[in-house]
Amino acid sequence: MLQGDTGPRDSFSSKFGVIAAAAGSAIGLGNIWRFPYVAGQNGGGAFLIIYLLFIAAIGIPVMMSEFVIGRSAQLNPVGAFKKIAPGKKWYLIGLLGVVSAFIILAFYTVVAGWTLEYLVQSVKWIIFSGRIGFSEMDNVALKEFFSNHYRGFIDGRWRPILWFAVMMGFTGYIVISGVKNGIEKYAKILMPLLFLLLVILVIRSVTLEGAGEGLVFLFRPDFSLLRETPVKIIIEALGQAFFSLSIGMGTLITYGSYIQKKENLANTAISVAAADTFIAVVAGMAIFPAVFAFGIDPGEGPELVYITLPVIFQRMAGGLIWAFLFFLLLCFAAITSTISVLEVIVAYFSEQLSMSRRNAAILAMISVGFLGVLCAFSEEIFGIFNASPDLLLPLGGFFIVVFIGWFLPKDKSKRELSSDGSHRTRYYNLFLFLVKFVAPLAIAFLFVLGVYSRLITLFPGAN
Ligand code: PHE
Numbered sequence: 313m314l315q316g317d318t319g320p321r322d323s324f325s326s327k328f329g330v331i332a333a334a335a336g337s338a339i340g341l342g343n344i345w346r347f348p349y350v351a352g353q354n355g356g357g358a359f360l361i362i363y364l365l366f367i368a369a370i371g372i373p374v375m376m377s378e379f380v381i382g383r384s385a386q387l388n389p390v391g392a393f394k395k396i397a398p399g400k401k402w403y404l405i406g407l408l409g410v411v412s413a414f415i416i417l418a419f420y421t422v423v424a425g426w427t428l429e430y431l432v433q434s435v436k437w438i439i440f441s442g443r444i445g446f447s448e449m450d451n452v453a454l455k456e457f458f459s460n461h462y463r464g465f466i467d468g469r470w471r472p473i474l475w476f477a478v479m480m481g482f483t484g485y486i487v488i489s490g491v492k493n494g495i496e497k498y499a500k501i502l503m504p505l506l507f508l509l510l511v512i513l514v515i516r517s518v519t520l521e522g523a524g525e526g527l528v529f530l531f532r533p534d535f536s537l538l539r540e541t542p543v544k545i546i547i548e549a550l551g552q553a554f555f556s557l558s559i560g561m562g563t564l565i566t567y568g569s570y571i572q573k574k575e576n577l578a579n580t581a582i583s584v585a586a587a588d589t590f591i592a593v594v595a596g597m598a599i600f601p602a603v604f605a606f607g608i609d610p611g612e613g614p615e616l617v618y619i620t621l622p623v624i625f626q627r628m629a630g631g632l633i634w635a636f637l638f639f640l641l642l643c644f645a646a647i648t649s650t651i652s653v654l655e656v657i658v659a660y661f662s663e664q665l666s667m668s669r670r671n672a673a674i675l676a677m678i679s680v681g682f683l684g685v686l687c688a689f690s691e692e693i694f695g696i697f698n699a700s701p702d703l704l705l706p707l708g709g710f711f712i713v714v715f716i717g718w719f720l721p722k723d724k725s726k727r728e729l730s731s732d733g734s735h736r737t738r739y740y741n742l743f744l745f746l747v748k749f750v751a752p753l754a755i756a757f758l759f760v761l762g763v764y765s766r767l768i769t770l771f772p773g774a775n
Contacts, residue, residue: 321386322491322492322570323492324492324572325492327580329492329496329500330570330571331584331587332499332503333648334558334580335499335583335587336499336648336649337558337567337648337651338556338584338585338587338588339506339587339588339591339649340420341420341645341646342556343556344592344641344642344645345642346555346556346614347556347596348595348596348617349613351596352610352616353611354548354549355533355534355536355537355545356530356531356534356600356610357530357531357534358533358537358545359545360530360531360596362545362546363549363552363553366549366550367553367557367585367589368585369746369750370553370746370751370754371554371559372582372585373713373746373750373751374559374709374712374713375559375581375584376577376581376729377716377747378562378564378565379568379577379581380568380577380716380729381712381715382565382566382570383568383728384396384724384728386569387659388406388565388569388659388660388664389405389409389561389562389660390407390660391406392565392569393406394406397715402711405562405712405715406562406660408704409560409563409708410562410657410660412561412701412704412705413562413563413653413657414680414683415697417650417653417654417684418686419684419698420646420649420650421480421650421680422472422476424479424643424646425474425475425476425477425478425479426472427639427642428475428478429465429472429475430622430635430642431636431643433461434632434633434636435636437626438632438633441632444457446626446631454623458619458622458623462615462618462619466691469689472688473685476681476685476688479650480650480680480684483650483651483654484674484677486498486651487651487654487655487658488670488673491570494651495651498648498651502644503648506644506645506648507591509638509644510594510641512637513598513641514594514597514598516598516628516634517597517598518597520602520628521605522605523602523604524601525601525604525605526597526599526601526602526603526604526610527600529600529610530593530597543761543765544765548702550702550706550758551702551705551762552702554701554702554706554709555701555702556588556589557585558652559709560704560705560707560712561704563653563655563656566652566656569659573732574734576735577729578729578735578743599616599617599621602624602628603616603620614698621635621638625638654673654680657672657676658673658676661675661676683697703759706755706758706759709751709755710751710752710756713746713747713751713752714752716747717744717751717752722744
């Protein structure tokens, strides 16, 4: 039964299905592509500590709030606020989420598409390794080779657009298939596979000679960088926490609306946050030891994964087969996230604008397609889109916690969290304290600081 048609609302069928889908949304390029380079640029271990703090004190409460809103209303983010707070302006938070979904889906699917290019290329590189002459190249020549490939690929424009379209197609296909038979089904297959691939890569990476230094970088906090640029590091940690957990734009309101009434929302949120954080750290453990073992700068930025790692893989026994496995992992991680972003738009179109699920998905894909092509054509636009979640998601998150902390009557949130009294909610007062005071104040403070520091970088003369 297609949603948007009349009939029972689609839902996740099991506890594992819920966690696989929500963790599938959370775990993505944000963990494997973004986290390592953002941590690398912001001081490794010191960044990690602040990040963990934000996950616990802000991330989990926001996630629980989204689940509460979604499951109690059984609707998309816009419809949910309209139903819970009729006649009020809160639904604008839902709209902000839908706008964020468009922006994120556009640049995110572009990067997700790169993984397909690299999957195909790594097969080619494996087959033609002798002809390309990899074994005669030193590290510098290898880096030049992969960096030329990356630049040629990105600047060539049409291949990134092609892969973007393919990735969008897979995403649309899964979303059109529905919640149970699409999103949940694929998450249940892809997430365990992703985990398996990551474990293999970590074992390979930490057993390289000289790997220890990478682990030290990731785990030993060095506070000197934090003293130099505290604002930048703290804001990026908050942005990364929101982005990585998929919170602040209604993804988890939408998924929450598909969670059955009996599931324990607090447990679900904690499991998802724990899995997401664990995978980010483990991805760091796969990447940094290899980066250090080959004497590469960990603060290289977004190309860390697409230029540096192929160099490293080529140098390891087994060669670019590792690259193939890695990009397969990245591809799986990405697709369980793109479906969750598309689902926000599709749920909105189908429930608020009464479209069929299929038409909603097609309309969403075409419109996101325009934005994606812009991202593939212009590195400036890509850069703006890629940086925007750092502000957009905390902004959405702020209003979500304020809504739960200050607007929704306490008994309603408690009833939802306890599934009408069948789960214990001893944490409730702590939760309320976090959503009423800690999370909104911290987010508001950092948001203002973030906007201010961005304005200063844009108009340095004004300072
Ligand atoms: N959490 C995803 C990741 O880490 C990205 C994402 C952000 C997905 C926002 C949905 C909503 O890759």
